[in-house]
Amino acid sequence: MKIAVIGGTGLIGSQVVEKLRAAGHEVGAYSLSTGVDVITGEGLAEALAGADVVVNLTNSPTFDDASPEFFRTSMENILDAARAAGVGHAVVLSIVGVDEIPDLVYYRAKTLQEDLLKAGRIPYSIVRATQFMEFMNAVMSWTDEDGTVRLPATPLQPIAAEEVAAAVAEVAAGPPLNGTLDIAGPDVIPLDEIGRMTLSARPDGRTVVTDDSAGMFAAVPGDALVPKGEAWIAPTHYRDWLT
Template sequence: MKIVVVGGTGLIGSQVVALLRANGHEALPAAPSTGVNALTGEGLPEALKDADVVVDVSNSPSFEDGPALDFFTRSAQHLFAAEHEAGVRHHVVLSIVGVDQVPDYGYYVAKVAQERAVRGSGMPYSIVRATQFHEFIAPVMDLATEGTRVRLPSLPLRPIASADVAAAVAQAAQGAPANAVREIAGPEIHGLDRLGEITLTARPDGRTVVTDEHASLFAGVPDVLTGPEDIETTATRYEDWLRTG
């Protein structure tokens, strides 16, 4: 199959492309650096010619409400127009566990709008929702650092390795459209502050964690990001990933 991966040069997308190629598919990474821009529509008709599946793992360059909403909705409009024209048979998109339960966080609202566009596109689809990536913890800590203190709330998270997310997305792309949501999470639940402590134990740099419920990107986010108790879980623990990464 020819599978076009929008955002195919990023953290998840590059791994998805590699997995699909290893399984014998023609996987094309589509990103501004390859001449394809879903936000403007540039290069989409050419990239999607003869494509069977489109995988969208692109991400907004901004977490601010307006720019994120504009990115996801405009990209979706251009993608679906090009997909219908090209005769694409399956659209796969990566989203976030709990995304529809955080109405006061603009980035999540934008992702909900993206999911809504997928469902209303008339295109057979599969939505893969994942919890926060292992790779996301360190940048959150950096943004929450003041001097030698890292201020983080105790919000429970169930982080997942990006490799496990990429595997689930690649699996969806090679299968039949589910026209439904699949949710996946890492194997363990920790508070974000505890994840910071685990990080600095494995990779000490002179900083210490201070629990502050009003700090970081996740300040005020409700306890919905771990998913239901029976959510599908992957095997890679955060501590093990830190040791081997």
């Protein structure tokens, strides 16, 4: 099978490419660095020529009001190129609970991306993942001031990036879901507790204070970021990943 991975040089994309190639597929890894621009459309026709599947792992460079236009333009350009090339399956990586958090513009933008894919007249699959374990330290840095990290007690179910890549690769190599697959790590942990676990395993002098008004995740209602119902549960626990 010939598979084009757009955003194929990033944290998830590079691992998806590696896993698909190891499984015997013909895989192209594309990004701005390889001459493919999803905003102008440059290089997309060449990248998708002869492809059976396109995997879209591109991401907005910002989380602000510019993100909806990024996801709209990039999704429309990829779908246009995929239809012209006769691609039979389009895959997108999204976020668990993304349509339940309208107060965050980035989450509204990702919901828009999903909606465009569903309406795009190409068989599709959406893989919704929970927050990556690799990003937890960055999340802590958003509310770090003078050695104190303020975090809300928002329930999360973090997953390792390698396991996200494995799920995306498996879906890309299979038949279209024409629906959504939720994937998550094995444990539901409040974000403030994730911060304490992180600093216990990797102490750097900072401390965590619970503050339900702090940072982006303060806008998350209840357990919106935790899968409801059936989901694919990865095996790696956050505490084990830290060590």
